[in-house]
Amino acid sequence: MAEWEACIGMEVHAELLTDSKMFCSCANAFGGEPNTRCCPVCTGMPGSLPVMNRKAVEMVLRTALALNCEISMTSIFHRKNYFYPDLPKNYQISQYGDTPIGKRGWLDVPVDGRIVRVHIRRVHLEEDTGKLFHLPTGESAVDYNRSGVPLMEIVTEFPPDMHTAEEARAYLQTLRNVLVYLGVCDGRMEQGSLRCEPNLSVRPKGSDTFGVKTELKNLNSFRAVQRGIEYEIQRHIAVLEAGGKVVQETRGWNDERGESFPMRTKEYEQDYRYFPEPDLVPVQFSEEWIEQVRASLPELPLAKRQRFMEQYALPEYDATLLIESRATADYFEEVVKLGAEPKAAANWMNGDLARLMNAAGIEDIRDCKVTPRHLRDLIGLVQKGTVTGSVAKQVLEEVFNTGADPAQVVQAKGLTQVSDTDQLRAWVQQAIAENPDAAEKVRNGKLQTLQFLVGQVMKLSRGRANPNEVRRLIAEELGVQVE
Amino acid sequence: MAQRLTLEQIAHVARLARLALSEQEMRQMEKHLNNLMAQFERLQELDTTGVEPTAHSFPVYNVFREDVVQPSLPQEEILANAPDQRDGCFTVPIIVEE
Numbered sequence: 062m063a064e065w066e067a068c069i070g071m072e073v074h075a076e077l078l079t080d081s082k083m084f085c086s087c088a089n090a091f092g093g094e095p096n097t098r099c100c101p102v103c104t105g106m107p108g109s110l111p112v113m114n115r116k117a118v119e120m121v122l123r124t125a126l127a128l129n130c131e132i133s134m135t136s137i138f139h140r141k142n143y144f145y146p147d148l149p150k151n152y153q154i155s156q157y158g159d160t161p162i163g164k165r166g167w168l169d170v171p172v173d174g175r176i177v178r179v180h181i182r183r184v185h186l187e188e189d190t191g192k193l194f195h196l197p198t199g200e201s202a203v204d205y206n207r208s209g210v211p212l213m214e215i216v217t218e219f220p221p222d223m224h225t226a227e228e229a230r231a232y233l234q235t236l237r238n239v240l241v242y243l244g245v246c247d248g249r250m251e252q253g254s255l256r257c258e259p260n261l262s263v264r265p266k267g268s269d270t271f272g273v274k275t276e277l278k279n280l281n282s283f284r285a286v287q288r289g290i291e292y293e294i295q296r297h298i299a300v301l302e303a304g305g306k307v308v309q310e311t312r313g314w315n316d317e318r319g320e321s322f323p324m325r326t327k328e329y330e331q332d333y334r335y336f337p338e339p340d341l342v343p344v345q346f347s348e349e350w351i352e353q354v355r356a357s358l359p360e361l362p363l364a365k366r367q368r369f370m371e372q373y374a375l376p377e378y379d380a381t382l383l384i385e386s387r388a389t390a391d392y393f394e395e396v397v398k399l400g401a402e403p404k405a406a407a408n409w410m411n412g413d414l415a416r417l418m419n420a421a422g423i424e425d426i427r428d429c430k431v432t433p434r435h436l437r438d439l440i441g442l443v444q445k446g447t448v449t450g451s452v453a454k455q456v457l458e459e460v461f462n463t464g465a466d467p468a469q470v471v472q473a474k475g476l477t478q479v480s481d482t483d484q485l486r487a488w489v490q491q492a493i494a495e496n497p498d499a500a501e502k503v504r505n506g507k508l509q510t511l512q513f514l515v516g517q518v519m520k521l522s523r524g525r526a527n528p529n530e531v532r533r534l535i536a537e538e539l540g541v542q543v544e
Numbered sequence: 545m546a547q548r549l550t551l552e553q554i555a556h557v558a559r560l561a562r563l564a565l566s567e568q569e570m571r572q573m574e575k576h577l578n579n580l581m582a583q584f585e586r587l588q589e590l591d592t593t594g595v596e597p598t599a600h601s602f603p604v605y606n607v608f609r610e611d612v613v614q615p616s617l618p619q620e621e622i623l624a625n626a627p628d629q630r631d632g633c634f635t636v637p638i639i640v641e642e
């Protein structure tokens with residue numbers, strides 16, 4: 062059986078986080094009553110004229126620079142002509158040809174401990190369409206609130222740099238992080254503010270020609286992206302191994318059934334008759350404008366991860382989790398700046414705090430009641446031995462729920478670690494008396510059972526007993542030696 | 545000699561523009577459009593050596609608006625001319641894929 066290689070490209074559409082739309086002053090927002098953020102421009106009324114949103118242009122410039130693109134010093138817009146009810150003007154204003162705002166860039170993508178450099182062919186600006194819903198009556202309903210929302214398109218270079226579903230997913234995740242860091246897109250795939258259309262072909266490994274490609278739509282999560290591409294690669298291979306030919310087509314992904322299906326496309330669809338948009342003058346970038354935007358670029362996720370590993374001696378795993386969102390990374394650095402030990406801060410954030418946030422459905426760490434100061438205090442309480450690790454978990458939960466000060470929680474609930482030998486010995490003796498079998502095993506040298514008795518003492522003390530002291534005292538009481 | 549548009553090309557363009565032309569109208573279009581093509585042929589005769597290709601003839605750039613929200617039209621007004629509407633949406637016949 063031949064060995065196959067997939068070649069994967071990707072088109073990503075990102076709705077820009079401007080306040081107003083691309084060519085009119087209607088609000089750019091999600092949800093709300095249908096057709097309430099519309100005007101003559103974004104509904105294509107005769108006689109209306111578009112005016113470019115400077116912020117949207119700058120956001121694309123910002124992205125293009127972050128993606129190491131060359132900038133087209135003069136960049137123009139085009140009309141892409143087609144009829145569809147979600148497109149009220151019967152053309153979409155887009156950028157075609159050689160002068161997209163950004164071209165020939167790249168993004169370094171970490172996959173499995175190595176870096177894949179994915180080349181970017183173009184980064185351009187266009188407008189989003191309205192939304193079409195199918196009604197049970199057999200008609201369609203149209204909402205133009207999204208019509209004219211600034212949309213950025215990012216297309217990977219051909220020949221493709223990606224060869225596995227995992228790489229494609231990692232690319233999308235890395236790109237999303239960059240866009241969110243740049244503050245140009247909120248990256249919510251489930252709301253459609255970030256959309257991705259991979260295209261892929263399969264060829265015998267080592268071949269220098271390409272197979273027939275298909276395009277995949279309806280991928281609404283990172284998981285769907287990976288599954289959809291995996292499925293599609295296997296489908297291509299099955300067709301080729303059966304001696305068949307892959308049909309060039311657009312396919313939809315059905316996430317529930319875990320399979321792709323051919324989407325019917327209009328035969329004239331490809332005939333877009335692009336021409337320069339006569340209602341818009343060209344955008345011209347100056348060196349000053351470009352340098353000013355370049356200077357305002359934030360530290361990007363991959364660079365931040367590297368710095369976290371070096372500056373704070375964090376393992377790659379911790380650093381990767383911390384840089385997932387800019388807010389989380391900033392929070393971490395705040396905790397450390399306040400004096401907490403970095404590894405301890407990372408452990409709490411990626412462990413118990415992440416778990417509590419997950420359970421409560423909180424996505425942004427800034428929305429949680431535990432402040433960087435709280436976390437710094439909690440870590441301090443553990444380090445000073447005021448509370449045990451297991452009590453600290455209870456304290457964190459209390460702070461998480463109420464926003465109370467960790468030290469006050471410890472005070473109010475009497476959770477201070479007990480190291481007082483008399484008190485500890487009393488608990489130890491009680492535990493031994495209540496568990497004679499376990500005690501006997503320890504006496505006979507089964508030291509694993511000692512841990513069980515430690516657990517019993519922790520229970521009696523409601524987690525407050527100093528576990529090292531407890532071990533020592535149990536050994537002493539039972540006359541055994543522990544290291 | 546001017547490149548002539550065929551009836552087939554005209555039918556294609558008419559289809560793209562969603563125009564249902566009768567045979568007579570097609571012939572008329574053929575004549576009009578080929579006339580137009582001839583005009584462009586004449587323009588092609590101009591010597592444009594040294595003239596940068598351009599999409600816009602005025603040296604005007606960067607006409608921007610600031611990213612400020614202004615009130616949109618009320619929903620009733622946006623929907624006022626809709627041939628059909630329901631629950632705040634325009635309703636249209638379902639698109640039949642070809």
Ligand SMILES: [Zn+2]
Binds near residue numbers: 082099103104
């Ligand atoms: Zn508008």
